[in-house]
Amino acid sequence: MKKYGFIGYGNMGKMIVENILNLKIFYPNEMIISNRTLSKLNKLKKDYPDITITDDNTYLAKNCDKIFIFIETPEFKDLIFQISPFLTDDSHIVHVCAGLSFENINSFYKGSVSQVIPSIVSTFNNYHNEAININNNVNNISIGENIDNINNIHNINNINNNSDINNENVNNIHNIDNNIDNSSDNSSNDTFNCFKNLFNNKLGISLILHTNNTSNTDKCLIEEIFNEFTYIQIIDDFELSNDEDNDRAIEIATILTSCAPAFISLIIDNLASIANLKSENKINVDEAKYMIVKTFLSTFIQVDTDNLRTYDIIDKTSTKKGITEIGLNYLDKNSNELINELFDSLLERYDEVKSELNKNYS
């Protein structure tokens, strides 16, 4: 029986592997995890003795058809060269490498490939107990139930309509334990629990793309796995179209979903330190952060649930002859340029990364 293989246990690999384990999507004994530095996997092995760990990617490739690759983008080609002797017609490669196009890969590997662009904010593993509680709810949802709700991004076909969610592979995703003890709940995690419940136990967005030689069974398996813990957006079957507009759309979507958590965090930090300075230390940085985060979170929830639209919030906050309006005018005048320049610098960086990849992959 082939296992599920996961190569690379850094930020993305660790998050996704731990989500899969915490949410009991696969049994540990059907997973092989490989990392260049084997010692990084010691804790995982201690926590899940039935999991197989290795630093030998060829061993993993021999024993797995479905292989998830979480290594740095420039390392991808060498890895495929290393494991390709062991890949078969049943192999399916799933990678998370930002900037790597199907065209790049097609120049040296013709098998079926999916690309997933995850986001660090889909992390459930820091909340292990809560994640187990989530599983209680997840178990009540038939796998794939939310797939109908998936949005697509403009110009790009939506989810594969003929995916069969009852197919054999999807049945390999297990939610093992239905009898979860909720007593581990504690009040310090109330916000996180409320948030999870509000958002159907999902955090962050994962963008998903498949090559058109990917079977519906394989597409469905990947979509179902990520659908368990993130909102998924399928960008389907446009690969190898050599359409630069599509590339840009994916890059922008990546910036909005994958890079943005870092930008938002930086804004929180800067707001907090300036609040601390301006209040002459009367509000310390942690207090300021608390106020900012709770306010951001509540604003996002209002907008996300359509309870209050952005327009309503702007309008209802700016009391006539009040204070907010001055700030709104200032931000409106100055933030467009800042955001424009931010996008320009990120897209410029994308072009550099792509040109480097094109050189190496032609």
Ligand SMILES: NC(=O)C1=CN([C@@H]2O[C@H](COP(=O)(O)OP(=O)(O)OC[C@H]3O[C@@H](n4cnc5c(N)ncnc54)[C@H](OP(=O)(O)O)[C@@H]3O)[C@@H](O)[C@H]2O)C=CC1
């Ligand atoms: N970080 C993010 O928020 C996002 C990242 N991505 C993409 O995910 C990919 C990984 O990023 P990230 O997780 O941040 O990177 P990290 O550097 O945190 O992790 C990379 C991991 O891959 C391991 N590795 C590298 N080469 C090999 C190899 N040949 N065999 C086995 N293991 C190997 C490294 O091992 P070692 O321990 O020896 O260094 C390391 O643990 C990138 O392509 C990035 O574009 C996509 C969306 C979001």
Ligand SMILES: O=C(O)[C@@H]1CCC=N1
């Ligand atoms: O910074 C990066 O390259 C990765 C891809 C998107 C988010 N982090």
